[in-house]
Amino acid sequence: MYFSEHLSKEMLSQYGIAVPAGRLARSADEAAQACAAIAARKYVVKAQIVAGGRGLAGGVKFAATPSAVADEARKMLGSTLVTAQTGSSGELVSSIYVEQAMDLAQSYFIALALDTATGEVLLLASSEGGVEFEQRSKMDPDTVKRMTLGRDGPDTRSQLTDFLKGIGIEADAPVNMILAAREAFVENDMTLLEINPFARTSDGKWVAIDAKIAIDGSALFRHPEFEPLVEKQGLTATEMEAARNNINLVRMEGNIGIVSNGAGLGLATTDMIFDAGGAPANFMDIRTTATSFDIGKGVSLLLDEPKAKVILLNVHGGGMTSCDTVAEGLTFAYSRSKRHLPVVARLAGLNAEWGTRILRERKIPVEIHDTMTAAVARAVEIAR
Missing domain, CATH: 3.30.470.20 (ATP-grasp fold, B domain)
Structure with missing residues (x-):
């Protein structure tokens, strides 16, 4: 964040x-009023975005008077600033920061x-x-x-x-x-x-x-x-709900829901789906602090995603997150949801066999694969 x-x-x-002395403003009038509180000889008007490179993209302007500050604020507010870090879509400027200019x-x-x-x-x-x-x-x-x-x-x-x-x-x-x-x-x-x-x-x-x-x-x-x-x-409401349940989740535009533990494994899974010609519906990283109930909530969010056609479960058990904990979480979600997407699973590491047994005995519509490559290929096939 x-x-x-x-x-x-x-x-x-x-x-x-x-x-430097400064004030946040969300309108041209507020920007002019901020100058009175700062009381400087010269001011800087700065677009408040989180991406870098705004100075080279017109997001930082100097102004000598409150009226000039208001003019610059009026131009920036509501505009979309495109920098080297925002990509072509840019970032909306919803607030500006008026600050004392320093020599x-x-x-x-x-x-x-x-x-x-x-x-x-x-x-x-x-x-x-x-x-x-x-x-x-x-x-x-x-x-x-x-x-x-x-x-x-x-x-x-x-x-x-x-x-x-x-x-x-x-x-x-x-x-x-x-x-x-x-x-x-x-x-x-x-x-x-x-x-x-x-x-x-x-x-x-x-x-x-x-x-x-x-x-x-x-x-x-x-x-x-x-x-x-x-x-x-x-963040979307879905991403915020996931965060509250110890899961890092980012929504994407595809139709393959990913359940994975660890940011590295999640990114690798995402890349492999793209390489195989598929499109992920999300990125997921189950935190080490997540319980099976937290994981169940994360899976439920994927089941509620209309675009998702299949769940790809790619887990390497170890540390504080074992395969059976993730499997339990998935079964919790399926027991509470009316929507049961097919699951393609690859489980390895701590309690992998027990996790596989849980999925099968709880009647989850699952296919088990030994390798990531095979699991990804099958998930992409189902999604098509």
């Missing part, structure tokens, strides 16, 4: 990271990401921050430096100080701000925290000029305070 700029900055400011002396790129190999927080930084950072980093990947950022302490501070000197930052304030950002990253289960530009102003202050945050959707159960924001992320 991504936070737009104003939400990202609101969170960063709670951890003591300086951000920048130096601009840097700072980001925190989760190192999936080690579980550590990874700091990425570059001396060349700003609107064109992504283009420059693609042309020269060496422009981005990286280090593992540990918890606050003398050793970490010493390592971070030396690291920042390597990109031209020798002040103390950025060290404190980056460690505060790490605290925000860990406490809120982020997968990405990007500040670009992270800038020193002409009067020597360090400020997060722009920010983007991504929260791990699988950790939302630990953050009920984010639940109202989930509803504004463009």
